[in-house]
Amino acid sequence: MSVIKNVLGQRAALVALLVCAMLALSACGKKNLRDGDDMPMAGMGDNSDQGMGMQSGRDIDVRGLEGIDPADRAMFTDPNNPLSTRIVYFDLDSSAIPSRFSDAIQAHARYLSQHPNVKLRLEGHTDERGTREYNVALGERRAESVQQALVLSGASASQLSTLSFGEERPAELGSSESAYSKNRRVEFIYTK
Template sequence: MQVLKTLALPVLAASLIMTGCANRKPVTDGSNIGTTNLTPGTSVSTDGLSEDAAINAQNLAGASAKGVTEENKAFLAKRVVHFGYDSSELSNVDYQTLQAHAQFLRANANSKIALTGHTDERGTREYNMALGERRAKAVQSYLITSGVNANQLEAVSYGKESPINLGHGEAAWKENRRVELNYEAVPPLLK
């Protein structure tokens, strides 16, 4: 009987603690239930959304038209820059796209962007991770020299791990040699 009491007490204590944690609710005054604050005076309803969906809704609702002009809308809509084989050199066409994004980022200090570098399937995993990083850093460097705050940018390499085209020829490889510009906060409002 003593052994049963010795074993039962810790199990009972643990289940009471776990039950209390499971029933704990965040403290709220009720004024912000189902909303996510964006900027003073604005909010978007996030009732019933997963955490990721709520963040996406917040980003879309927080989109900014500041820094968006009729002249740069087409360039802001472009979120990918491409590279030549085994290269991290930016092309002349990409400078216009990156300049439009730099203008937007300078006008929107709360905007953040992830620059994801990618390669084609040729070469080792290690080599392609390094090449993808050089590509992402080339875009990052251009944006910083164009006046963008470095804290708004994150450079990441996926190497050959996330191809956009699964083919095995030059056309597929050309599409996969890229840096994607992914807005994580306050994307451009292009409407």
């Protein structure tokens, strides 16, 4: 019984630590704003949760766009531009890219082919179900699937790299299908 309490206590401490880390990271994602301003930095995601990326004429740095020329960043934050879709979401236990992401894949491949010095890291993620080893492998397969689609659409393989975090960096904490669906993803990170 004490072993169970010890394990549960360690798990609760880990969850608390993760929640604190997520809150700290979320606080880092906001720019110091003047009184009266309440617009946070534009985040990554599909078109439904993208901000415009501009505030009072000031360009807001967006995570994952560090390798993009500041003059081009508006294309990546305009919700009407397919480049603003910088996360591909996947079905459970799948690395097949849903067809709804075809326009975004083609737009990113076209941008990469027109900018041969730009580098893109594809970060694969999973939900918490499955073993750590399985999830790291699934995250890698997802990232490689997006990499292959970009190359087939015109991007150079030398511009692309993949990295899998498995279940280690959830976009949303929780054990609901809503949280799981946000965690099964590949994020596009443009690097310098």
